[in-house]
Amino acid sequence: KAGVTQTPRYLIKTRGQQVTLSCSPISGHRSVSWYQQTPGQGLQFLFEYFSETQRNKGNFPGRFSGRQFSNSRSEMNVSTLELGDSALYLCASSLIPTVDYGYTFGSGTRLTVV
Amino acid sequence: SQQGEEDPQALSIQEGENATMNCSYKTSINNLQWYRQNSGRGLVHLILIRSNEREKHSGRLRVTLDTSKKSSSLLITASRAADTASYFCATVEYGNKLVFGAGTILRVKS
Numbered sequence: 001k002a003g004v005t006q007t008p009r010y011l012i013k014t015r016g017q018q019v020t021l022s023c024s025p026i027s028g029h030r031s032v033s034w035y036q037q038t039p040g041q042g043l044q045f046l047f048e049y050f051s052e053t054q055r056n057k058g059n060f061p062g063r064f065s066g067r068q069f070s071n072s073r074s075e076m077n078v079s080t081l082e083l084g085d086s087a088l089y090l091c092a093s094s095l096i097p098t099v100d101y102g103y104t105f106g107s108g109t110r111l112t113v114v
Numbered sequence: 115s116q117q118g119e120e121d122p123q124a125l126s127i128q129e130g131e132n133a134t135m136n137c138s139y140k141t142s143i144n145n146l147q148w149y150r151q152n153s154g155r156g157l158v159h160l161i162l163i164r165s166n167e168r169e170k171h172s173g174r175l176r177v178t179l180d181t182s183k184k185s186s187s188l189l190i191t192a193s194r195a196a197d198t199a200s201y202f203c204a205t206v207e208y209g210n211k212l213v214f215g216a217g218t219i220l221r222v223k224s
Contacts, residue, residue, distance in 0.1 A: 004156075033211075033212070045213070055210070088154060094210075107155050110154070
């Protein structure tokens with residue numbers, strides 16, 4: 001079956017712009033989480049969605065938002081981009097929101113803010 | 115926030131040798147997971163060990179868990195050039211939030 005699909009793979013944006021990233025989870029997976037990876041901070045949790053509801057949110061400013069659709073696809077949006085938002089954004093999906101299983105990650109979206 | 119430290123930060127070995135990576139964490143856990151990341155791409159789930167397990171094997175991977183010391187180790191036996199990657203341990207906090215260590219960069223020279 002198809003894995004977790006993230007689009008686009010690469011993105012270059014200018015400071016002050018906004019960006020929307022997309023994640024399609026594995027078919028049947030209803031839980032989607034987002035992570036930011038930077039050289040300085042490592043892997044940081046952004047948020048988690050299950051059945052269109054945000055269940056948990058990390059320590060990021062309100063410029064970072066997300067949503068999940070009825071087909072479990074998820075989008076995250078970053079408004080008023082800053083240079084520090086340059087990162088690899090990873091999406092992960094799981095069948096159900098449980099601690100008992102590993103997560104399947106997508107290949108990520110590399111965002112560069114100039 | 116990072117869960118803890120991974121040790122070493124970088125490891126360079128010859129093909130065929132064993133590679134051992136260590137991970138420490140701070141809080142009580144239900145399970146600990148190890149992931150691999152190739153060259154800035156997505157994470158691949160390798161193995162999950164539950165808090166009531168002390169050792170687990172999967173192919174050439176062996177993971178140990180010591181909850182009294184809040185530490186885990188990942189051993190890759192008979193390493194191959196294709197094992198070159200970054201390896202991360204992760205624990206799960208409330209709300210299914212994965213908390214990752216800083217990672218170990220493994221380079222296997224052929």
